[in-house]
Amino acid sequence: MADQVKATNITWHHGDIIREDREKSNGHRSLVLWFTGLSASGKSTLAQAVQTILFERGSKTYVLDGDNVRHGLNKDLGFSPADREENIRRIGEVSKLFSDAGIIVLTAFISPYRADRDKARAINGDSFVEVYVQCDLGVCEERDPKGLYKKARAGQIPEFTGISAPYEAPENAELVIDTSAETLEESAAKVVAYLEKRGLFSV
Amino acid sequence: MADQVKATNITWHHGDIIREDREKSNGHRSLVLWFTGLSASGKSTLAQAVQTILFERGSKTYVLDGDNVRHGLNKDLGFSPADREENIRRIGEVSKLFSDAGIIVLTAFISPYRADRDKARAINGDSFVEVYVQCDLGVCEERDPKGLYKKARAGQIPEFTGISAPYEAPENAELVIDTSAETLEESAAKVVAYLEKRGLFSV
Numbered sequence: 001m002a003d004q005v006k007a008t009n010i011t012w013h014h015g016d017i018i019r020e021d022r023e024k025s026n027g028h029r030s031l032v033l034w035f036t037g038l039s040a041s042g043k044s045t046l047a048q049a050v051q052t053i054l055f056e057r058g059s060k061t062y063v064l065d066g067d068n069v070r071h072g073l074n075k076d077l078g079f080s081p082a083d084r085e086e087n088i089r090r091i092g093e094v095s096k097l098f099s100d101a102g103i104i105v106l107t108a109f110i111s112p113y114r115a116d117r118d119k120a121r122a123i124n125g126d127s128f129v130e131v132y133v134q135c136d137l138g139v140c141e142e143r144d145p146k147g148l149y150k151k152a153r154a155g156q157i158p159e160f161t162g163i164s165a166p167y168e169a170p171e172n173a174e175l176v177i178d179t180s181a182e183t184l185e186e187s188a189a190k191v192v193a194y195l196e197k198r199g200l201f202s203v
Numbered sequence: 204m205a206d207q208v209k210a211t212n213i214t215w216h217h218g219d220i221i222r223e224d225r226e227k228s229n230g231h232r233s234l235v236l237w238f239t240g241l242s243a244s245g246k247s248t249l250a251q252a253v254q255t256i257l258f259e260r261g262s263k264t265y266v267l268d269g270d271n272v273r274h275g276l277n278k279d280l281g282f283s284p285a286d287r288e289e290n291i292r293r294i295g296e297v298s299k300l301f302s303d304a305g306i307i308v309l310t311a312f313i314s315p316y317r318a319d320r321d322k323a324r325a326i327n328g329d330s331f332v333e334v335y336v337q338c339d340l341g342v343c344e345e346r347d348p349k350g351l352y353k354k355a356r357a358g359q360i361p362e363f364t365g366i367s368a369p370y371e372a373p374e375n376a377e378l379v380i381d382t383s384a385e386t387l388e389e390s391a392a393k394v395v396a397y398l399e400k401r402g403l404f405s406v
Contacts, residue, residue: 016251016266017258025258048219055220055228060263062304063219072326073296093276094297101265103304123275 022102026060028201030099032124033106033191036117036170037133038162039148040140042179042187043108046133049188051106059201062098064091065108079159085116092120099127104200112161114168129198131191132173137162139180225305229263231404233302235327236309236394239320239373240336241365242351243343245382245390246311249336252391254309262404265301267294268311282362288319295323302330307403315364317371332401334394335376340365342383 023029033050035043044065051061070077074090077083088111098105111117121128140162141149152160159165170176175194177187195201226232236253238246247268254264273280277293280286291314301308314320324331343365344352355363362368373379378397380390398404 017254017264021258022263025261026263051220055224058228060225060229060305061220062300064300068300068303072299073293090276090293094300096275097265097267097271097297098301098304100271101301101306102263103306 019100019102023203026102027203028059028104029199029203030060030102030104031127031129031200032095032099032120033104033129033131034095034111034117034120035106035108035131035133036111036173037179038135038137038140038167039110039160040143040145041133041135042184043110043133045184046131046177046179046187046191047106047108049184050191053188053192054104054195057201059104060102061104061106063106063108064094064098069094069109079165081113084113088113088116088120092123095120096124096127099124104195110161110167112165112167114170117170129175129194130170130173131175131177132170134169134176134178135180222303222305226406229305230406231262231307232402232406233263233305233307234330234332234403235298235302235323236307236332236334237298237314237320237323238309238311238334238336239314239376240382241338241340241343241370242313242363243346243348244336244338245387246313246336248387249334249380249382249390249394250309250311252387253394256391256395257307257398260404262307263305264307264309266309266311267297267301272297272312282368284316287316291316291319291323295326298323299327299330302327307398313364313370315368315370317373320373332378332397333373333376334378334380335373337372337379337381338383 019030035047037043047063047065051063054061069091074087077087091107091109095105095107117130144150148157151157152163161167175191177190179187222233238250240246250266250268254266257264272294277290280290294310294312298308298310320333347353351360352366354360355366364370378394380393382390
C-alpha cells in the first residue's frame with residue numbers, strides 16, 4: 001500500500017512536461033519554419049506541401065497562415081505598419097507556444113518588414129528558420145490567384161505589399177527558395193533536406 | 204516514370220492535412236479543457252497533473268497558462284475589464300489553433316467573466332469543456348502561494364479577482380472540481396474519467 005502511494009507520488013512530482021519530453025515522444029525536434037515572401041510567391045502552398053511530407057513521416061506539424069490567423073486571433077488587425085507589426089509579433093509568440101508544445105510549426109505570412117521578422121527570430125531563438133520564398137514581382141502579379149494585384153494596381157487595396165507598401169527581402173535567411181525556377185516538389189524537397197541536415201529527426 | 208509522377212501527384216493533391224488526420228495520427232480527439240476559478244484555486248496545478256497523466260498515456264497535450272501567455276502573446280495587456288476580455292479572446296483563439304492541430308489543450312486562467320468564457324466557448328464549439336475549479340475564497344486566501352491576496356488586501360494590487368474585482372462562477376460547467384475537498388489525485392482522475400466517458404480516446 002505504501003509502495004502504491006510512493007509510485008503515485010513519483011508521477012506527480014517528477015515535474016511538469018517540458019519541450020524535451022514532447023520532442024522525445026514525437027520522435028523529432030520542434031522548430032519554427034518561417035516562410036516569408038510576396039503575395040502569390042507560393043508560401044502557403046510550399047508550407048502545406050512540406051507539412052504533408054512531414055505528416056506522412058509521422059511528424060507533428062501545424063501551419064499558421066492567413067486562413068486560420070487573420071480570421072481569428074488577429075482579426076482585430078489591419079494592414080497599417082503598426083498593425084502589421086503586431087500581427088507578426090503575435091504570430092511569433094504563437095509559434096513559440098507551438099514549438100514549446102513539440103510541434104514543427106510552419107508560418108506562411110508576407111511578413112514584409114525585416115525588423116518584425118528579426119523580432120520573431122529573437123522570440124524563438126535557435127528554433128527560428130527563415131525561409132525566403134523568392135519570386136519576381138512580375139511572376140507573382142501574373143499568377144495573381146485571388147486577383148489582389150489587379151485590385152491593388154487599380155487602387156482598390158491600399159498598402160499592398162510590392163505595389164503600394166514595401167517588401168524588405170531577407171538578407172540572411174537560412175533557406176532561399178525560388179518558386180519561379182523550381183517545381184513545388186523540388187522546393188519542398190529542399191526544405192525537408194535542410195531539416196534532415198539540421199538533425200531535426202535525431203532526437 | 205509516368206507512375207512515379209502519378210504517385211507524387213497523389214501525395215500533393217490529396218488535400219491539406221486537417222484536424223481529423225491529426226486526431227487519427229495521435230490516437231485521440233482534440234479539445235479544449237478550460238479551467239476557470241479564483242487565484243490559488245488550483246487551476247494550473249490541476250491542469251499540469253491532468254497533462255502528466257495524458258502525456259504518459261501517449262496523448263499530445265499542451266497547457267496554456269499565465270507563465271507562457273501573459274509574458275509573451277498577451278504581455279501588452281493589463282487587468283482592466285477590456286484587457287481581461289481581450290486576454291481571454293486571444294486565449295480562446297489560440298486554443299482553437301491548438302485543437303485544430305490535434306492537441307488536447309488545457310487552459311488555466313482565472314477568466315472571471317461569464318460573457319468572456321462564453322465567447323471562448325462559441326469560438327471553440329463542441330470542443331470546449333469548461334472545468335470550474337471551485338474553492339472558497341477563504342481557502343484560496345489562506346493558501347496564497349504568491350502572497351497576492353495579502354497584497355490585494357493591502358490595496359497594492361488593484362482589480363484583484365475576489366477582492367476588488369468580480370468572479371462570475373460558471374452556471375453550466377461540464378465539470379466542477381472542488382479542490383478544497385478533494386486531493387489533487389482525485390481531482391485529476393475525475394477530469395480524465397470525464398474525457399474517457401466522452402470518448403476522447405476512441406478515434
